[in-house]
Amino acid sequence: MDNIALIESFGDFKDEKGISKIDLMAIIEDALKTLLRKRFDSDDHFDVIVNxxxxxxxxxxxxxxxxxEMxxxxxxxxxxSEAKKIDPTFEVGEDFTMEIPVAQLGRRNILTLKQILATKLQEHNNAMLYEQFRDRIGEIVIGEIHHIxxxxxxLLDDEENEFILPKENQIPSDFFKKGESIRAIVESVDFKGSKPQIIISRTAPKFLEKLLELEIPEIQDGTIILKKVVRIPGEKAKIAVDAYDDRIDPVGACVGxxxxxxxxxxxxxxxxxxxxxxWAKNPELLVKRALGNVIxxxxxINEETNYALVYTPVEEISKxxxxxxxxxxxxxxxxxFEIDVYREASEDDDVELKEFDDDIEAWVLEEFRxxxxxxxxxxxxxxxxxxxNMVDLEEETIEDVKRILKEEFEE
Structure with missing residues (x-):
């Protein structure tokens, strides 16, 4: 197999994978030097020229x-004496350069070269794939379900690139069918062995953020700013938005x-x-808005500890x-802010003492009345x-009464 035939044997691979001519030649040079190191222990005395x-x-x-004889x-x-047969002007100590035909390497070494080339090409593709998707971390990709x-x-995309969607990165109610196309964001790209592994996610807040950018032009063009996105995947999410222009209603623009x-x-x-x-710069207003439509x-607010204590009527607690x-x-x-809720009881929550006559003796209640x-x-x-000092009762009796009354409000 001559030089050209050897290179052309990888032409289909180059066309299929989209490797440029320059990159392919660099790979061939690297593969040849690898072979020379295997054959001669070093490539220091060799020059490889790829055209x-x-x-x-x-x-x-x-x-x-x-x-x-030295x-x-x-x-x-x-x-x-051998050098002068080529050029009579040669002198002892000078460098002598001779071309090594590929055929002289032997059939076995040529086969080895093909194997090295295949390995180098795969390494090149893996490196290119890694760089391509490392730059796309946080971006949405579309893939077709290949294996469940x-x-x-x-999943596989249109270029047969493989994505992995772990169970923990799936929305709890996700249900997939083979051949179905879904969207997700690139979460991470790492090498597993020699091959890059592309992990995608549908549960990351960034996925919601990118979906909003796709659906709402004002977010995409920067008119509306996504300040923060939080979510419990498949259940509930909250997003805070703002606008540079006070005339724009960012919430209305997002909801439609x-x-x-x-x-x-x-x-x-x-x-x-x-x-x-x-979004609000004022912490109190931000907490109020974040809690939603509640009284x-x-x-x-304690800004030093990022703590907020919210006072709300009893009937609003569940909301x-x-x-x-x-x-x-x-x-x-x-x-x-870490938010705690304090239940503010209204006067209507109070209970007449006479309602406790099943638990407290009448004469004791009469002392308070x-x-x-x-x-x-x-x-x-x-x-x-x-x-x-107010009633004619023992301390123990008073404590018992207070305990019974407290239990009413703790229920």
Whole structure:
């Protein structure tokens, strides 16, 4: 096999993988030097010249001219008499360069060269694939379901690149069919052995962020800014948006008429409920907006510890906390504050003392009534020492009464 035939044998591979002529020639040069190192232990005395225009290459061996009968290594030295047969002007000590025909390497070495070339080409493709998708981390890719396995799903894109979607990166309600096309973001690219492994995700907040950019032109062109995105995949998400122009309603622009703009994103995320709020620099206002449409009486903010205590009526507690604590968790993530809720009881929550006649003896209740303490809270609001001075009861009896009253409000 001559030089050109050897190169042309990889032509189909080059065309299929899209390797440039220059890259292919560099790979051939590297492969030839690898073979020379295997054959001669070193490639230091060889020059490899690859001509990408002709699709040809040459191997040259550089020898040192020595006196006759003084050569210690025929691979690296040539006697003066042999050198002068080529050029009578040669002198001892000069360099002598000779071309090594590929055929002289032997059939076995040529086969080895083909194997080395195949390996080098694969290494090149793997490196190119790694660089390509490392630069696309955080971007959306589309792949077709190729294999469905217990712990992950394997997808292929239009160029037959393989993506891995682990179980933990799938939305809980995801259900895939072979041949189905889905979207996800590139989460990471790492080498597993010699091959790059591209991990994708549908649960990352970045996936929601990129979907919003695709669906809402104002986010894509920068008119509306996505300040923060948090989510519990498949359940609920909150996004905070803002606008450079005060005349623009960023929330309305994102949601659209009757939710038209955000419906596509919700469907992609398997009906994940998405709350859109307007960002606020004021921490108290940000926490209030992050909690959503709930009644809040007061918020105490500690910016040093990033802590917020929210005071809300009893009937609003369930809405503030949300299903399985989702609302308050997402609000904490979105605002950056650890949020606690304090239940503010209204006067309507108080209970008349006479309602406790099954648990407290009538004469004891009468002692409290005589001094104007007719409700549970009127008793609980006073400490025991004060009550001892007001009613003719033992301390132990007063403590028992307070315990019974407290239990009513703890239920």
């Amino acid at each position: 990408p225009d002709k699709g040809d290459f040459q191997i040259f061996l550089n020898k040192t001219i020595v006196e006759d 050569s210690e290594d025929d691979d690296l030295e040539i006697e003066i 396995r217990h712990k992950h799903v394997i 008429v009757k939710g038209s703009r955000i419906h596509g994103v919700v469907r992609e995320l398997r009906n994940e409920n998405i709350d859109v709020i307007q 809040i009486n007061k918020i105490d 503030v906390i949300g299903k399985q604590g989702q609302n308050i968790r997402l609000a904490s993530w979105l605002s950056g 005589k001094v104007g303490l007719t409700t549970a809270k009127s008793v609980l609001d006073k400490d025991t020492s004060t009550l001892l």
